[in-house]
Amino acid sequence: MTCLASMFDDGHLLEVFLLSNWNTRVVVLGVTALGVAGGVVGAFMLLRRRALLGDALSHATLPGIAMAFLLASTLGLSAKSHGVLLLGALVAGLLGVVTVQWLTRSARMSEDAALGIVLSTFFGAGAALLGLAQQETSASAAGLEAFIYGKTASMLMRDAALIGATSVITIGVCIACFKELRLVCFDPDYARGRGLRTTAYDFLLMALVMAIVVVGLQAVGLVLVIAILVIPAAAARFWTHSTGRMLLIAGAIGGAGGWIGTILSAIAPGLPAGAMVVLTLGGFFIVSLLFGRRQGLARRMLRHRRRALLMDRDHALRAIWECLEHTGEPDCLAGQIGFRWGWATLKTVDRLQRAGLLVVEPAAGEERIAFTEEGQREAAAVVRRHRLWEHYLMRRADFDEHHVDRGADELEHLLPTGLLEQLEKELDAETLAMLPSPHALRPDHAGGAHG
Amino acid sequence: MSDPGTTRPPGSEHSPDSPLSIHAMTVAYERRPVLWDIDLDIPRGALVGIVGPNGAGKSTLIKAALDLVPKLSGHVQVFGRPYTVQRERVAYVPQRESVDWEFPVTVLDVVCMGLYHTLGLFRGVNRRIRKRAMEALAEVGLEELAHRQIAQLSGGQQQRTFLARALVQEADLHLMDEPFAGVDAATEETIVSLLRTLQSRGCTTIAVHHDLQTVPDYFDHVLLLNTRVVAFGRTDEVFTPANLEATYGGKLTLLDQASQALAGQTRGVPR
Structure with a gap:
């Protein structure tokens, strides 16, 4: 109770909502930008049916982070430098995607099996490497676990700026290549026949997903980052039948989820921001599922x-x-x-x-x-x-x-x-006011067949 | 073109202005030949039906012509030049089942896709494109459904949407993969009269077809295909019981067994 009381005490709430605290402002704006970009990129990812690939990608970043940390500390570099860790995440994520592609294309495995194998093996390797890293330098390695579940508290101005810049670039690319991406998602064979380089656009899409995942690691963590890609887009689908509007709505839902989730976690410091963002998005999804204008369950009922x-x-x-x-x-x-x-x-x-x-x-x-x-x-x-x-x-x-x-x-x-x-x-009955019944009327049954 | 002989292997007698000329083309999936040494010259203005049993390579022939599946050997020319430089002159109507019709686009959006090549990168669909798309929709009788989401269409209407996307391109050669599959009688009539209209405009159309009964009514040329070209020519000349027997009668079972054995030997070996 004392905890609750202190939460609503001394203008803390007001301070959070008005973003008057510098740290809160940085975190809230950063995660909101991430949510908007995640929604927009996620819409294309969902339409191309690459959601699971995105999940495998995010899990595959862990060994890269741990490896980068180990390498950097052996080489005597500043092991906690974010640039180095994110670079490691990027390389490992890319490796994971390439492995999935290789397994499905060359070794002719079904995609779900390939995704399952890559996701778990990479994550397992990451956990093992993380263990190693913590054994050696227990103090500084502790920060690495923030990448698994996210830790917004450690977010600095430059992290938020990185997220902001990445969001602007990814959204810009989605707008610039809107019609091509849509065509590749809708009808890849036709697109290729017309001379569109579908492989290049698929790669571009995966690069966008990768960018969101890597900058989102710190905010929501690699386990939950897939949520900001999948949930807003899936929720948006219940509101519209137009690709453009789906992007717009997904971006809005993602942004709102980021904003509300981070503020909730700032109000109650015990609640991790990543989880709160995902739960808020989950709430938006349920509302969309029930009341969505196009396919909502409640509307259908x-x-x-x-x-x-x-x-x-x-x-x-x-x-x-x-x-x-x-x-x-x-x-x-x-x-x-x-x-x-x-x-x-x-x-x-x-x-x-x-x-x-x-x-x-x-x-x-x-x-x-x-x-x-x-x-x-x-x-x-x-x-x-x-x-x-x-x-x-x-x-x-x-x-x-x-x-x-x-x-x-x-x-x-x-x-x-x-x-x-x-x-x-x-x-030929336009002028007939009434027609005779073509069958005998049985008053005891008429109209009763259907209950 | 100075001397057509220099661009082709010696001995080939392909006409340089044939809309689609295929020379010694072999296509294989997993080392099992689907099309074997195909030689074909489609005459200009022809309305060609491709028939043959399941797995005969009908769709593959069209996809290979469009570079959608890799060729093991041989080459394809469109109006005497490679397809890659003639894309605008070829319109492709894929099988209806090849896309997800729940996709959030309208009928008009889909038809506009046929004109993306006239827009540069980063340029959105504009009024000129939409106007032409509406004209194409009117030709297939769908202008009233232009703003419907594509999942709300019947199978026949979906097929007509694909046809409109091809029409809007104003190509000389149309390649259609089963345009009559699963459509209602009204759509079938629309497609047939559309094929005739295209022919009267001088266009060439090649369509994979399943219903043998309607072949003589719909097509003036027919290609009987079963991994090899069994017969190709005017429908009244080659659409004969003997040729049909050769196409469907399982004369190629030995070839089939051989290629299956081949596939069995190489199975599991990564390429």
Whole structure:
């Protein structure tokens, strides 16, 4: 509790949000820039289906870092120099990617196996070398572990500047080569046929990924750095069907994740920034998955629900209409209507009554149902559409009269109105207000087949 | 071109203005020949259907002509010159299954890809490109779907999108890989009339085809292929039961066994 209290004490929170602390400002801006660039580059990486290669690449950097450290200390150089360590990471990452390519192309291994082998072997080698390094010079080697899980606290102005510069360059390249990268991701064979050097663009893409991974090592660590490439891009896909907008949204999500994650970790110093950034991105992903405009689950469920309601409404209207047509009465008892009287039906009738399509009056223990004027019109339209389809299916698709009711039912609710006009033309029924049912109406079953 | 004889091996009688002329071309996957010593001169303005059993090398022939798969030997010329300097004159329609249709692009985006070569590096798609793409879409009857995402199209509409991407290029030679595969009747009609239109404009079209029944209706030339060229010529002359029997009748089983044995010997040895 004291920890929590101290967290919200003495304007610390305000200080963090306003970025008035120099160190916080450096870290937040650096990680935000990394997030934006990671989102943009990650979008292309995902579209080219290279996400796992990016993961293998990031894990493969570890032996390079450890090796660079060992070499530098043997040669008497400043072993903690970041330049040397990042160079080591770059070389090892490149070696990892080349090994994967070689295994899949020349040794004809499946890509997932090759990726698994390279990822684990390189990481294992890195862990072993790290152990060696720590044995020899325990004090200074401790900083190396920061590369595994990230340690923003050790981030300096020049680190943030490196991230910033890398972000600007990678985003610039993505914009400049947008149409070529998109073509290579979409249809590599065609691109090659048209004379585009797809291998060069694939290499360029891997170089961009590598750049993000290497500068991201310090911020989020090599285990989690893949997240800033994959998650924003995957989340963005739920919001748009356009490549350009996907890049834009992925960049925005990545940047927001970097910003919020680092601030969260600055508020509670016990929480590592890398983990907080990834968790924030995970949150964005879940929101996108559920509410995404294009493919979000919640939207899909909502649309499905709306469709189901529409179908219930059509079924109820048609059942009542056909019952009245059959009896010739102006109204009918609830029990006369063909469909099963379940909870859903009662609710539908209730809904239609509230919508002003039905009038329900209690009469001698049972309810009498009649159409309002508007309800009559709506129901006639629904029945007419259903029968048009029935006639069409019997004439053109060899449906017999026992199955045509259900066949038409599967079609009629979801189709656009333009199609209905074509249907009328096809059947010469443009002027017909109503058609006879092509099959015997069985009031006890009509409309009930679908529940 | 001063003397065509100097650019080709002696003894070859390939016409320099043939849209596609293939000389002694062999293509192998993993040392197993898929196409063996192919010699072919496609006449200008021809509408050629390539038929043959599965694994006969139909798609490979087109891909090898476009330098998409490596040739073991032989060479290909497009209008008398190597393909690499004639790319603009050749339009390629790949198999529909070759791409991921969930990709976030619109129909118009895809058609514009056919004109990327007219734009420099770093230049985005502009209004002129979009206008031409819309015209190509109108030709295949898809202009109303221009702004749809490609996953929302039917198989036939997807195929027409690919055709529009080829049309927009205004090439003289069209290479199509199974343009009729899995399309609806309306699309089939559209493609057929498109092929005729292209022919009336003087274009040459070569299409891999699966449905033997429609070959005489759709194509004036036919290439019967099964690793080797079984027959090539005017459809009314070479599309005969005897040639079909030779193409599909398994006459090449010995050759097949030999090449499988060859592949077995070298399996597992890295190249």
